[in-house]
Amino acid sequence: MPFIRNTAFAFALALSTLAAPAMAQESNKDFVVKAVTELFSNKDLTAIDRYWADSYIQRNPGLASTSAVLKAALKDMPANMTYEIGMVIAEGDLVAIHGRYTGWGPKPMIVVDIYRVENGKIAEHWDVGQDEVLETASGNPMFEPMK
Template sequence: MIKTRTLALSLVLALGATTLPAAQAAEAQPAAPAKSHVHDTAAANKALVLNAYQALFGDHDLGAVDRYWAKDYIQHNPYMADGTEAVKQFVEELGLLQGPKFKVEFLRVAAEGDLVFVQTRQPKMGANPEMVIVDIFRVANGKIAEHWDVMQAVPADKVNPRPMY
């Protein structure tokens, strides 16, 4: 009898939970993990960045800088200084506020922890060519705290037919 139980137990362990009756197999499965704090934080950061980006660049709302950017904001773009006043100055110097308001075209958006990655397309504006832009934002304490970007003009003499985005 003991040999039979030991053999049966060995078979169950060797073959896995698939040999258990359905009710026992269901009980043996671990519960799904609760939504993680990291996921919640990433989702909140993503929403903050998308709202900030649309408000500033699409809606031309300079007040968005005060609402969404940290006062000690760090900028890695070599053509911009740190701080919120530098963001406002840069947007004004670009002449963005004189152009028409528009819905920002978010091509790709991803968030992980305190980082949010955004790929956008800026349409041709006057003498400026169509641009593809990748921005990376770090969020801290509910504000945009740091920024990196890569910008590339869409060339007129492309070698392949695929869009850059």
């Protein structure tokens, strides 16, 4: 029986080692989804204090860096603005969210936000976006909310 117990333990240890990178990615994924949900869906500006690094690097050309600048820029989010999360992809310290912002501008925007997590905080951000088009050539929607 010791052989079986030791073999089972070794097998379980090997599986946990193989799963460790995926678990780390899932952790960053869950962390960023929680952060952006609290900030953009719940419009809770204190989420910036909890989830963003003070030295946050902003790669959007319309905003300067630091969490203080982000908080000042978002303090007047429109009351009718909504944020929906679609696809979420994580690899290592990077998390990409395909989302829809409605009420931020004159038309709904489909945006891919890319976040880099470092030391338990969002340290960096990139984004690309475009107005949502409802009638596409393929007949497929540009955005589908997360299920």
